[in-house]
Amino acid sequence: MKRAFYLKWAFWGALALFLAWDHARAPRIDLRFEPPLIAAGSGQTPTAGHCALPK
């Protein structure tokens, strides 16, 4: 029971650390290039980032 409790905190702690580390090392997000809220009808096609795509 106690082990599961510590594992849960370790899991969420590691995830939070990873997100913070990655956000800090990545180039600053330029909000001027923010995509439209809804892709449908925006004219902007996603180019990558789905597991079904072979490339």
Next chain:
Amino acid sequence: MRRFPIAALAAAFVFVLAWQVSVRQAALFAIGIGMGAALAGARFGFTTGWRNLVVARDPRGVVGQAILLGLAALGSMPLLAQFPELKAALGPPSVSLIVGAFLFGLTMQIADGCGSGTLYKAGMGVPLNMGILPLFALGSFLGSVHLDRWLALGAIEPVSFVDHFGAAGAIAATLAGLAVAVALAFAWTGFKGPASWFDRRWLWGAVALAALAVLNLVVAGQPWGVVYGFGLWAAKLATATGSFDPTSNVFWSQPGNAEILRQSVLLDVTSITNIGILAGALWVAAGTAAPGRPLTAMQWLIGLAAGFVMGYSSRLAFGCNVGAMVSGISTGSLHGWLWVPMAFAGTLIGVRVRRRFGFDAP
């Protein structure tokens, strides 16, 4: 932890995303929370549904999954035909897909969770699934690194039913295919009246997940996926430690993937919905004891190894139950229909391996 602090933290994260990243990513995180809450609240387990069909001859989970696929197809296919900027989950029929789907179906039974199942169970605090997640990510990354070699074994171009038959024709073909799948499940179990195949929990889970999957497509421009985000996380760590050079790899040197690898993970669609699913499941499970029972050292070892293979094979198969089955079939990709029988064949072996190592012991 109680539900209110979790809801407050999630709301704060939505605000941070909207303020610092983009309103779209904030919306996708909220959609992910809904998916996690639906998966955990309805205990909508793709793996369990298949295992119940095979072992207990209980078709309720499979019927629930067919309802999800049918509803998602009814929502997605007209949108794909109408808006050219929306992309279907089109994977190439290939040797890679056949091998990957079989291995995935086998190992998901041992690990007791597919891509979405691993996520929501990890969010609910199930120890094995929390342990599996990093290995799933590592496997998914290695699968993407080797993907070009697997594709060289034989592949044809992806086939889109929406492009070939139009939205109406693709919906008709999809619903007919799902009806055949449900009929086969009935034939396997024996028809014992509506009470034996209909379950309210599976129904509301299917309706909620179908609505959220269509919303994901409309907002993100691409269908719901899980595996890409896992591989990306491991790829980022491997690149940062200098153990991987993405410029020398076919998959990660593609301009789209290279850009996603370079930029903040908070800009990646799949990563943000994955984190949302974890958060939604955490919220549902708040204040309750973590489900699951203690495992032996051997069971841990086998479970973790299965998680690694699951990650690797899901890349070869162009998705897990979500990316290949739900998104593939509901957006009219032939590869989704090839994935299902191969993964089910793997499941037939996986349930035996699971029993052999005592995972089903009371």
